[in-house]
Ligand SMILES: NC(=O)c1ccc[n+]([C@@H]2O[C@H](COP(=O)([O-])OP(=O)(O)OC[C@H]3O[C@@H](n4cnc5c(N)ncnc54)[C@H](O)[C@@H]3O)[C@@H](O)[C@H]2O)c1
């Protein structure tokens with residue numbers, strides 16, 4: 096279980112915290128979990144479990160006295176010692192996610208923390224031990240067993256077995272005030288309502304009960320939120336669940352899982368949004384996740400009131416106005432490698448399929464035509480492959496194509512290391528004149544619009560094959576359609592188009608539709624299960640590193656700075672326009688604020704400067720705000 100360490104300490108005048116257990120420190124209700132174990136073989140298991148769940152809800156909402164509900168539920172359970180032990184054995188895995196994230200808070204402040212539950216000491220004990228909470232700070236019911244290990248009830252002398260058990264228990268302890276009660280149920284609310292606690296937080300990470308929320312002093316949807324609200328000097332400068340992420344275009348669930356596990360609030364949508372809808376949706380959003388169909392324009396950014404980062408869960412970032420993002424201090428990330436192998440495999444497959452005319456043969460077969468013939472059907476072995484754009488995809492394709500026995504030529508604007516026996520050509524025309532197959536793998540920068548048109552098709556070998564799995568706007572599709580119709584090209588495979596539908600329910604149109612010798616695929620070069628999962632993990636990690644520690648490694652529009660976690664320091668992150676004087680002003684403000692600087696990094700590009708300063712935690716919080724006022728400041732945030 097991924098528990099984390101850090102530094103969160105309470106001041107001497109801090110409150111005593113009393114935490115409920117079920118649906119607060121753990122995501123389960125103990126009695127329901129025990130029912131799963133004890134009723135596994137019972138013929139009427141479902142009925143009894145439903146009854147137990149109903150009694151739990153009634154008690155938690157205050158419709159049934161807790162003591163009575165406990166007795167009735169125990170009677171339905173048929174519980175034995177081994178069931179209780181089995182649940183205790185796995186209770187660490189049931190800890191609530193935000194509790195795992197804040198285990199250091201419990202460890203460091205165990206003396207001011209109690210766990211109080213109508214559940215059972217034996218089940219709570221392992222988690223309490225993991226959180227550093229001593230047994231005498233665990234207030235819960237003790238089960239009574241008969242000689243055969245059957246549970247016969249609970250220790251009736253314990254007030255927690257009866258109505259108003261929690262307030263009675265707290266009062267009997269004579270704890271220092273103030274006391275903060277945290278829980279999801281009505282019996283937790285009762286502690287405050289009876290005056291036994293000073294503040295009550297309705298804890299809603301697992302379940303939110305309107306009646307409980309209504310009487311609460313505040314709602315804590317996670318431990319982070321609770322610590323923030325209580326002003327506990329903690330690991331996080333801002334509760335993570337208040338940071339809203341919007342992921343569009345059916346991004347793989349692994350990303351959602353990773354980001355939610357880290358404590359952020361994530362909303363998802365299946366399709367892309369057009370500019371107007373995105374303008375509406377982006378308000379209040381801190382992080383936007385997209386793929387290739389969502390365009391992030393300057394106009395969208397003008398309405399992005401909270402945006403800190405955009406993640407392209409793909410390679411291409413041509414759909415994002417990168418400069419406008421930099422000018423707003425919005426960091427943009429992508430996943431430059433994760434789907435490259437998938438594109439390469441599809442390109443190779445399409446080459447073989449086109450060389451053998453498989454698509455047309457398959458279409459004929461579906462029409463009942465048996466056309467067994469070798470005419471026009473060739474091997475790829477020995478043919479010349481011309482790769483335009485020898486980057487992550489082009490260069491991998493080069494290696495695999497050589498392994499199939501192809502001769503490889505490539506053309507790239509930049510110097511690139513030729514892999515294997517591949518040969519770099521200086522002029523595109525030379526590549527076009529020599530290649531049996533020409534494949535495009537250049538990036539989607541604006542300058543690449545229509546770089547491949549009538550002139551280029553005219554310079555290709557007669558009957559050569561053409562592939563575009565890069566970006567739609569790079570190729571003049573009318574010219575491509577004419578080149579196929581005229582027989583100049585022997586075939587084409589196209590995965591990307593100048594106009595692509597935003598969602599699977601929108602229509603698709605292209606001059607290439609219906610042409611023989613043309614294979615069309617709906618921009619799926621990188622759409623494999625492996626690639627999508629790998630992208631999700633890669634991009635989510637980049638976002639977390641940026642949000643949690645300011646690391647901009649792999650950022651495509653801000654200076655890249657690799658940073659370690661913030662420990663024993665507060666981190667100030669200052670993004671500014673790269674203009675004279677900002678750094679001098681920054682240092683002046685830092686010295687005026689009396690900060691003890693533990694570490695400093697500065698990196699600039701032509702547009703932007705990024706300064707990261709780790710400072711001793713003892714400083715004047717107000718003085719630091721002066722950093723925001725420095726002329727040229729684009730964004731300032733703090734992490735601790
Ligand atoms: N079909 C899909 O699903 C899919 C999936 C992933 C990537 N892509 C696209 O594939 C393309 C290649 O991706 P990559 O990761 O290999 O990119 P990359 O940035 O690693 O490589 C691109 C290469 O093209 C070169 N280049 C750029 N413009 C050029 C030009 N006009 N002439 C010659 N060379 C030029 C660059 O110097 C670079 O070496 C991108 O457009 C990307 O968006 C498509």
Ligand SMILES: O=C(O)CC[C@@H](O)C(=O)O
Nearest residue numbers: 386387388409410411621
């Ligand atoms: O998944 C997508 O929408 C785009 C895939 C591909 O074009 C990329 O840029 O990685």
